[in-house]
Amino acid sequence: MSQFEVFAPAKVNLALHVTGQREDGYHLLDSLVAFAPVGDMLQLSPAESLSLKVTGPESRGVPEGPENLVLKAAALYGPGPGAAIHLDKCLPAASGIGGGSSDAAAALRGMAALRDVALASGAAVVKLGADVPMCLDPRPARTEGIGEELTPVALPPLPAVLVNPRVEVSTPAVFKALASKTNPAMEPIPAFVEAADCIAWLARQRNDLQPPAVALAPVIAEVLAALSALPGCKLARMSGSGATCFGLFESDAAAEAAQAQLAAAQPGWWSAHGALGDQAAKAAPRLR
Ligand SMILES: C[C@](O)(CO)[C@H](O)COP(=O)(O)OP(=O)(O)OC[C@H]1O[C@@H](n2ccc(N)nc2=O)[C@H](O)[C@@H]1O
Numbered sequence: 537m538s539q540f541e542v543f544a545p546a547k548v549n550l551a552l553h554v555t556g557q558r559e560d561g562y563h564l565l566d567s568l569v570a571f572a573p574v575g576d577m578l579q580l581s582p583a584e585s586l587s588l589k590v591t592g593p594e595s596r597g598v599p600e601g602p603e604n605l606v607l608k609a610a611a612l613y614g615p616g617p618g619a620a621i622h623l624d625k626c627l628p629a630a631s632g633i634g635g636g637s638s639d640a641a642a643a644l645r646g647m648a649a650l651r652d653v654a655l656a657s658g659a660a661v662v663k664l665g666a667d668v669p670m671c672l673d674p675r676p677a678r679t680e681g682i683g684e685e686l687t688p689v690a691l692p693p694l695p696a697v698l699v700n701p702r703v704e705v706s707t708p709a710v711f712k713a714l715a716s717k718t719n720p721a722m723e724p725i726p727a728f729v730e731a732a733d734c735i736a737w738l739a740r741q742r743n744d745l746q747p748p749a750v751a752l753a754p755v756i757a758e759v760l761a762a763l764s765a766l767p768g769c770k771l772a773r774m775s776g777s778g779a780t781c782f783g784l785f786e787s788d789a790a791a792e793a794a795q796a797q798l799a800a801a802q803p804g805w806w807s808a809h810g811a812l813g814d815q816a817a818k819a820a821p822r823l824r
């Protein structure tokens with residue numbers, strides 16, 4: 537049987553409006569998500585049973601036991617051929633860019649390829665995490681519901697810098713700290729031609745989780761200020777429930793130079809650069 541390699545791209549919420557709350561406590565969201573060319577990498581090899589090894593620069597504190605979302609995802613396919621899974625962690629955990637969720641989605645894609653069966657879908661996938669459905673098909677989308685209702689959106693590539701100050705932020709705590717849970721939805725999404733049109737539209741939207749996250753982890757405000765001060769930064773905002781923030785730039789070269797300047801000024805922070813957009817092709821399982 538074959539071995540597969542599956543890329544798990546970072547998920548970035550370009551805007552995230554909280555529009556309500558369900559009976560079960562989950563919040564209703566209206567978000568525009570895009571995916572970065574930076575992420576984790578999974579390798580799946582046929583084996584008797586499921587096992588996981590975690591390595592990589594961001595592996596510290598990431599569990600290798602059954603609580604890892606990769607094993608929870610792989611187990612969704614039920615009894616049958618197992619897999620020895622190697623996860624190379626490059627995204628900081630609990631950081632607002634869907635690290636574990638994207639890993640879970642990559643595990644679902646990889647196991648389906650390994651067993652040559654249909655990709656898992658439906659409620660069991662949402663149960664893994666609200667971000668998992670959008671990460672299953674990592675291309676720009678408007679996400680509604682709790683994050684499982686997806687409408688594809690055509691976006692121009694958005695040159696970006698991602699920055700995390702290495703402070704873990706609890707997603708539930710941020711939602712809990714929201715001042716209001718019923719806020720206006722995003723504006724209708726037009727057909728963007730240039731990145732500049734998309735950035736101008738984004739500037740009129742929000743991340744409603746940003747104020748409570750900044751209150752819980754004030755360093756996020758420093759990250760936003762540092763991004764905004766970089767040459768060519770057109771928009772700086774937190775992604776998801778944080779602490780990772782993104783800056784959008786007028787060109788790939790400007791984003792690359794900005795990330796180098798920021799990394800020199802803040803060597804203790806995690807940062808990366810790349811164009812946000814459609815990573816579906818890059819994230820497809822590849823035979824090794
Ligand atoms: C903030 C986002 O990352 C934006 O994409 C997601 O909404 C969170 O997705 P996630 O990390 O996969 O969230 P889950 O692991 O499913 O839920 C973690 C906790 O966040 C809260 N949560 C999550 C999603 C949501 N729509 N409403 C919530 O209130 C709940 O307390 C939940 O128990």
Ligand SMILES: Nc1ncnc2c1ncn2[C@@H]1O[C@H](COP(=O)(O)OP(=O)(O)OP(=O)(O)O)[C@@H](O)[C@H]1O
Binds near residue numbers: 599603606633
């Ligand atoms: N594959 C994984 N990668 C990272 N963390 C994981 C993984 N599986 C389980 N976890 C646990 O989940 C916790 C949340 O991390 P995770 O990366 O899922 O947050 P996240 O997906 O970045 O969420 P958000 O984008 O909403 O912040 C971590 O603290 C870690 O203990």
